[in-house]
Amino acid sequence: MNAEVNIREITAAVVRSQGAPFTIEQARLRAPQGDEVLVRVVATGLCHTDLIVRDQYYPVPLPAVLGHEGAGVVEALGPNVKDLKVGDHVVLTYGACGHCHHCDSGHGAYCKDFFGLNFGGSDLQGNTAITDPAGAPLHDHFFAQSSFASYALSRENNAVKVPADAPLELLGPLGCGIQTGAGAVINSLKVGPGSSFVSLGAGAVGLSAVLAARVAGATTIIAVDVVASRLELATELGATHVINSGEQDIVETVRAICGGADFALESTGRPEVLAQGIEALGSLGSIGVVGAPKLGTKAEFDVNNLLLGGRSIRGIVEGDSVPQVFIPQLVQLYQQGRFPFDKLVKFYPLDQINQAAEDSTKGLTLKAVLRMPQ
Incomplete structure (x- = not known):
């Protein structure tokens, strides 16, 4: 042929x-x-x-x-x-x-x-x-x-x-992007009913996480960004609180809202934001990392804060999803008006x-x- x-x-x-x-x-x-x-x-x-x-x-x-x-x-x-x-x-x-x-x-x-x-x-x-x-x-x-x-x-x-x-x-x-944000919340962190969740970054991935946290039943959902229009949309999509990190201290504000978050997701790729997210966790809190900086980027945090509070950091790729299962589920949620x-x-x-x-x-x-x- x-x-x-x-x-x-x-x-x-x-x-x-x-x-x-x-x-x-x-x-x-x-x-x-x-x-x-x-x-x-x-x-x-x-x-x-x-x-x-x-x-x-x-x-x-x-x-x-x-x-x-x-x-x-x-x-x-x-x-x-x-x-x-x-x-x-x-x-x-x-x-x-x-x-x-x-x-x-x-x-x-x-x-x-x-x-x-x-x-x-x-x-x-x-x-x-x-x-x-x-x-x-x-x-x-x-x-x-x-x-x-x-x-x-x-x-x-x-x-x-x-x-x-x-x-x-x-x-x-x-x-990819929507699956990553939603899957990080549902599959990786396993955010559950009544919990508190912080999305560090309100881009497409971070706002997908906000949507998923609402589906998962979180009752305190905090979106963090420096762009006011993104924070306005976050509120529309289910965030109960928003933080403009250009005007407010992330750690102090999160602690004032919920005493320290059960879960957080870092999607900006900025190591200083990751460090703040770790500090904003409550005892036994978990933070997922999906933001991708340049290879070789280093982050710093207080080891004792991680150790004594039983906190954990989790790297996440593609929301830990099985795409053949998770993507159709997201489509169904969208068709129901819930995502x-x-x-x-x-x-x-x-x-x-x-x-x-x-x-x-x-x-x-x-x-x-x-x-x-x-």
Whole structure:
């Protein structure tokens, strides 16, 4: 068979050098192999991780097609696909091998090959699936999808089927950012009824955590940020208290509200905020860390405060979720009106990706979602 038959022309946003703007380019994508599925991407969320990879906080090789919160429709199947079918609506999530100890125990976000599968710029054998029109490879397999493109390849185990009656163009962020914030609260920290919870940062991840804390039954929900409009939205979404950390001391204010929090989540990636969050915990309190700074960033805290209060710090990846279970649950909560994450979203066409990135960096947009050309 002529190999050209298995090549699809796509439109993609490409990062060619550190900190450079995304460029919209024509490219070529091979057909699905093995357990891969070809997805016609409808819309993809823009995540903080896309931007820190663009800026090379994480050493993903460039040039690359990024994007890791894709949602779309399955158009073709590799020969080893078992359950998905052409026409299925899917949300694309993170890559995991599916067979190591952590994957087998339901903790795919801690897969032994997690960094290679999600940040390696190729498959584990060093092969890419996307080339430019001249045949030069573009690094891809970003979060096992590279969905800043009109079409993407995903493995079956990170393409999660969702109901056909759900608004597909809205659902992509459930694959990473929204899943991370909500899962940290529900799966990792296990926030429960009557508890107190502090979201350190009221971006998309932090506000997803606020929404989840409300679903989980927390009765004191505190949102912390420096942007007044974000704090106003936090109140609308269920926060019982807000703290503008540019005007108020986080630790003193949290202690005045609840005597010290049962749970907290740090989503800013700022080590000084993490230190304040630890201090704001009550005895036996737990803080989750999801904010991603540059590799090698150090944080300081009082060891005795941690020790004597029985406090704990927990690193969290992708909300400790099993995506095939958790993402459909979030969709159902949204459809019931109990998880209105749509209030975080602003849509942009793919060719406005640099504007979306700028608006996100400035805090003007909480969760940018890029509509793909059809």
